[in-house]
Amino acid sequence: MKELDLETIRHALRTARENGYEVVRIRSGAEAFRGTLDLTRPESATPELVFMPEEMDADPEETEGQAFEEIRAMAVGYFAPGSLFEVSASVNKGDVVGSIRALGISNDVTSSVSGKITEVLVGEGDPVQFGQALARVEV
Amino acid sequence: MKELDLETIRHALRTARENGYEVVRIRSGAEAFRGTLDLTRPESATPELVFMPEEMDADPEETEGQAFEEIRAMAVGYFAPGSLFEVSASVNKGDVVGSIRALGISNDVTSSVSGKITEVLVGEGDPVQFGQALARVEV
Amino acid sequence: MIQKVLIANRGEIALRVIRTCKRMGIETVAIYSQADKDSLHVAAADSAICVGEATNTDSYLNLANVLMAAEISGADAVHPGYGYFSERTLFAEALAGMGIKFIGPSVKAIEAMGDKAAAKAAAIAASCPVVPGSDGIVANEADAIRIAEEIGYPVLLKAVAGGGGKGIRRVDSSADLGRLWKLAQNEAQASFGNADMLVEKCVIAPRHVEVQVIGDEHGNLIHLFERECSIQNLRHQKIVEEAPYAGMSEALRKRMGEAAVRVASAVGYSNAGTVEFLVDSSENFYFLEMNTRLQVEHPVTEAITGLDLVELQIRVARGEKLPLTQEQVQFEGHAIEARITAQDPDQQFAPSTGLISRWNAPGGPGVRMDTHVYAGFKIMPFYDPMIAKLIVYGRDRAEAVQRLTVALDEFHVEGIKTNIPFLRRLVRDADYQAGDISTAFVPQFLGEA
């Protein structure tokens, strides 16, 4: 789920209006918006509002121009690494990197990205929950 | 109490910081401030923050260049108008415009502004609460 | 022994179960969907396991993920709450296979009561009155017409696999039966994967009265008096429930309580369950169905008996004998529960979602709040619209109604629409205040309003 959804923006605007702010800058992950509210209009009228994408500052973790993503568990169970599941291994999107054993059945874990594994976060037999990061990949 | 106290500003800043806003503009009555937050510093550090008085936009009710203020009750009791308490009367700051009777004692009501009364909001014997608007004055 | 319980549910009921577990010194594991990460049930548990994305089928109804959450957590028991897997024998069986205790009745009892025809047969065998109708599944439309003419219109067509007010169609004359029979069968097939139907006499404007029972695994079974649940919306979902049924004669209370115990005993019932009845204006009562789980409205029973039903569930699940006999169960005072839902009463109760920007809940003497939400919580469209239960207690019904009225007036929510304005009007209705209610109350009230 994306954090910066319409609801977030609506909430920010409401907060801004209630507090009398005119400029709203919202940042979330790789997205940023700047909005200007016309506070002289009543709330029910269409707000005079312009939201524009902004230049983002570099993320502190990405200062060297690198980007990281994570391979995540899409099931609850016990993890078993595949042969590709090790630091420095190159993976392609869709590659099977391991499996999650649940109720006696093995479910493949595929990489959601292409890149080089820089860190493995779970080991053989570790219990994992849905969405848990299994490995970091430099993309 | 003035609305725009330190507490309000602190609250606005906290809200701004929590929501990732960088520019905070606070307006209250005749005062307005604009602040810029440096969000890259941790909260405990002295914030990089400049608050400066701003030019105020005209109040929608003052579009014709007029400004209104209100004479307010500073006690709870029954109101009795004085001779100046009528529409079109000119009052000076400090003029006695009526009284509030409380526990058998009459307490003078003085005008907090100079100008012309444009509207009277209470009549002889009306009960009034603290802070209640008694009359509108064009200043 | 039960030392660690996984709660296979979400929201207020998960939080409710966690509260009792913590009080009993039992470790708790919550499960949650990605959309529910900020729910109070997650914060309250000792640990929490994410079981999937927002939608129910991806998370709370993802059997493999929920079972595996129980396994990897090391829980020795699972509390199912209500809804979700609470009445699914597959779930209870799978847990048994994993050596994890299901906090609820036996698979056999769930099965016996999950099939409406079998449940009705069990009630008849236990000398409990049932609504006149077909002796089991009706083979075809012709049989349905014959039975309807025998027992007299109006009749109800009920899906064998339905429940909680779902899968029911009223038929007022033989002219309508053919069309509605097909419709009802199709709906039942689509909703429950089972098109089998019953035909039942439609009791006019009955009260919905249910009896709480609880049994241990040593054959002891008692009832904890009744709840009056006639205030139901147009979809037969309960909105306002109370205990006791203040207008009930002591003789009827005794007869219904005993009948409920007989029905439950007939299927070897253990743990908490509810036997639902219709009661007509002449104090005739008819077995309706049995819910083999904790009920949403269980707090009103807790309020008048002073018992903690979740505690009793856990104690009998760990093999203890019931700590009290039928004679030791007493009730005092009157309790009412109002279900607070994120629904817009001005828009045909359409679900309302969004960020709760203000949540000023009522409080003070005699007020209990059960909720997983708070100011700052975002209501998502994925789940049941019930976001809180307001339970009030008074020395008698009049005092409870007064407390409910005051509490609803205080309850102030912004950011989403709720049914609170509707409830405020409802509790001011003269018939409601007089206790003159039936399942026909809300339709009439909405027609008048």
Place this chain on the structure above:
Amino acid sequence: MIQKVLIANRGEIALRVIRTCKRMGIETVAIYSQADKDSLHVAAADSAICVGEATNTDSYLNLANVLMAAEISGADAVHPGYGYFSERTLFAEALAGMGIKFIGPSVKAIEAMGDKAAAKAAAIAASCPVVPGSDGIVANEADAIRIAEEIGYPVLLKAVAGGGGKGIRRVDSSADLGRLWKLAQNEAQASFGNADMLVEKCVIAPRHVEVQVIGDEHGNLIHLFERECSIQNLRHQKIVEEAPYAGMSEALRKRMGEAAVRVASAVGYSNAGTVEFLVDSSENFYFLEMNTRLQVEHPVTEAITGLDLVELQIRVARGEKLPLTQEQVQFEGHAIEARITAQDPDQQFAPSTGLISRWNAPGGPGVRMDTHVYAGFKIMPFYDPMIAKLIVYGRDRAEAVQRLTVALDEFHVEGIKTNIPFLRRLVRDADYQAGDISTAFVPQFLGEA
């Protein structure tokens, strides 16, 4: 008749009184300072009158404004809550002169108990044990030394006009007495406008146990059992209170209840009041003072007796006889109240102000919340730091302590600092859990922590 009540107070206690008035069908008028316009007590009342600016002296303690608010509102009665004007005879007298009923005891009774020396004399006359000490006001330092040596150190110097733990100094030896005598006199003069002092034996590590009484205006007076209030902070302010005092023998309960009724009767007491005692480890009890008003901690008495104390106050104020006799008052179970304050336990409990950005209050079975705040409410520096009362009920003390522990763990507040982390540690203390407490508990606990 009482048809319209002005509540001459703010915050949770004003809201608490409003709740009962509304339930009884009585119209309510709130008063508020400009700083309190968003408090829930203002929203809950039928109408509200602003009585001044933020500070107490400008608003809630502005006698003319509060009296005139009562007059212009058309209220026929005023409930004073606790603190503020609740024990000021001038206020009660002025209301009487305006033909407005003061919901509280007679001016004579307030006067008799407001003067510590007179109160002690009344207790002695009613054959109620008192702490050994001066027979009334001590004339000078020399007399103070003589009495202290008679009764033995440590002794307490107490301002005649003090109360609620204020205006008390402990003296451990004759070497300190001279200096502390002057200091205490100066403080008493500054705080209460009255430098008169008593000297009393300091009972070591006593329990603070108080008895709730209520009388009607026809001479009937009963007690509603005791509250154990030994958990007090370093300023002698109660933090955690419970009812009953679980470790008390039935014989002592009976003796103290009867003594409280005798003391109250001796001054012709009507309405609700509390007789406070010290109890030593040998079950000796000593009259301390009488509070002639509703007490902060009254909800624990409500929880175990099922009574609504504000309702009883209003009923006797409108001339009704007490609706129950001493024999009809029963208690069941155990209740504990924890005062939630906006104070930072890591900064010597310094007051904390600001916007409450998150307020996730506990709930569920046996939990009562009394508060006027919510997420979005701004805590101002002008008032008492107590922002909420958490009251839990259980079948016995152990269950109540468990519920309190669970509830405190759930209680999540952001934006301001609260004493909740301190309370969480306190309820986990082994001595606290065992009920092994005294007024020395908190100082010891803080020393250890």
